[in-house]
Amino acid sequence: MATVTLIEYKVASAEVRAVYDDIMATRKTDRINNFWKALAHHPPTLRRTWESVKEVMAPGALDPLTKEMVYLAVSASNGCDYCIASHTASARRQGMSDEMLGELMAVVGMANETNRLANGYQIEIDPMFLSPSS
Amino acid sequence: MATVTLIEYKVASAEVRAVYDDIMATRKTDRINNFWKALAHHPPTLRRTWESVKEVMAPGALDPLTKEMVYLAVSASNGCDYCIASHTASARRQGMSDEMLGELMAVVGMANETNRLANGYQIEIDPMFLSPSS
Amino acid sequence: MATVTLIEYKVASAEVRAVYDDIMATRKTDRINNFWKALAHHPPTLRRTWESVKEVMAPGALDPLTKEMVYLAVSASNGCDYCIASHTASARRQGMSDEMLGELMAVVGMANETNRLANGYQIEIDPMFLSPSS
Amino acid sequence: MATVTLIEYKVASAEVRAVYDDIMATRKTDRINNFWKALAHHPPTLRRTWESVKEVMAPGALDPLTKEMVYLAVSASNGCDYCIASHTASARRQGMSDEMLGELMAVVGMANETNRLANGYQIEIDPMFLSPSS
Amino acid sequence: MATVTLIEYKVASAEVRAVYDDIMATRKTDRINNFWKALAHHPPTLRRTWESVKEVMAPGALDPLTKEMVYLAVSASNGCDYCIASHTASARRQGMSDEMLGELMAVVGMANETNRLANGYQIEIDPMFLSPSS
């Protein structure tokens, strides 16, 4: 159970409602997730986090599906249940198939394994990897 | 400095050489990274890890560039210097531009931030996220 | 559900009761949290952990509220649900307001984001940061 | 060594220089840390990260020294060498004494220990901790 | 709740059943854990993960109980609830007593504490630790 009260739209301040309205308009939905309702207890964090997420997840050199899968990969590595659940759903909406999810988690698992092998043996970085833009 | 001796090709056993040969043939290169030279001190781990990486990173429902970027995203979250260096180089070889790297790290940073906000407030998962294949 | 049986006061050994008594006296309460009841299945860990926590969290160069907020910040970063819940409650008892919690989590989120940007780009430490007591 | 080229002021674009100027004015210094020089390879990330850090670290319900110590506590838990070095220096500039650093790290260490004991035993959260604003 | 459908034996493909059969034969049991039922939605991951776990956890230079306790120690550090529950059960089946579990968690807790002290102070590695096979 959340350690702060979730702020529903109908009791929200004008400042919070403005963010909620932008979230719903941007995402073409009429609901607000618990994540934003919890952040709303501290309006500056709600606003800043939403604006950052909106900017970072917009289409660019990477497409929205790739961004959602990267978000899910990080969340799975960090063990954030909320973010895993919400970004698995978001990635599916963007077109992630079961096969793609399967391959994504396989890469996540393998990276977590080899990260610890490389650290565990304190392996020196090959000089060829050490030039920027290499 | 690695906690085990790196095994060079010329002093490697036949078992280790067979893996090295497959790595070089698969990756169309004539060199072996320190990562594999360190794992070679325990041949079953070298063989199993290489076969797993080869299978997981092969083209499938996700393309090799996407897989490399996911690998890099996880390695950056885990703080594995070796893997960050090697997979940044691999992703660039697969076509990752500076712009793509910039967006990738922006997503990684944002995911790490919101993962802790969701955990830190113990936010309950919205029921709509909780059905498989939703 | 805990993987060990929680030890209630009435069935506890004299060794465990002595620690429970000190916890209740120090914290001016008549109840023992599940955390201590679980540790009690291994009395040396109960005793050592309690004595360490008691010493570390006592007022010193840092006041108890600052210490509780640091504890919560670390627990949020590590994703420990139990510790987040218990230390949010402790920090509130020490005087943490909603506004302070909001700012605390904002710092925790930002630190987690920039930690991964610094690691993800393998940024060299500026020489000026490298002298002790600088 | 960083995986991207560090952008020096004299070769920076107008967009990047505007951020650098604000960093130097806000922090009353004439130098830019490597962290910002690396982010500058992706100007939107430089701008957004700086604006977020500037907002989050400004004095509020928590004073700047407390915020710097929380930042350091999180960075130490995550093992981010760059951030540990830079925020130890920042905290010292804000007035953190050796004694305060010693107590801070003691809390960080203890939190990391008990986080794993609570997780490792899968201890259930006490009902009294589960009400918001409790 | 899992983000993929758990695959029961009776509806499983021949490929998946072959792995399930090997799991049950190897472990001398007639049930399949949820972990494998979830991986089964992506058969290559099911097969590869099972074959790797089977090889890694087999008796060798380390006995099965030691391997289970190491698995549990890592899972407790990472905060993986599923793995903590399943490997605590497995370790108990291999002979782990309450006393051994208590000492194991004490080491896990202490390692997590000193890991952060060493990182938090950025302590240089003593030269004597830096030679392989030292």
Place this chain on the structure above:
Amino acid sequence: MATVTLIEYKVASAEVRAVYDDIMATRKTDRINNFWKALAHHPPTLRRTWESVKEVMAPGALDPLTKEMVYLAVSASNGCDYCIASHTASARRQGMSDEMLGELMAVVGMANETNRLANGYQIEIDPMFLSPSS
């Protein structure tokens, strides 16, 4: 480079020397590692940490070699370079062979992989794992 000054024996206070003397006597050595020299800048942390490590790592239901390998497994998962280096050396002194190290790291790698698969798919814990002392 450490963020605090390392305290050498010859300039140490009586309080610090007493701990150093006990470390050297207990470990039958005439040198003090950098870890303790850094902690010595805050004597209460030096004393408490040493007494805890001494108690936790003493022979008990688990032998010293098993404890050192668990310590190394956790340190490798957490990516603590200092602790990996020092505990690899300690485990070797206790009798860990190259073969044992190879198996240990294989388990560490596999646990880190499956931890993320279990978390990434949000797999429910099998009811049979949920009874204490099961």
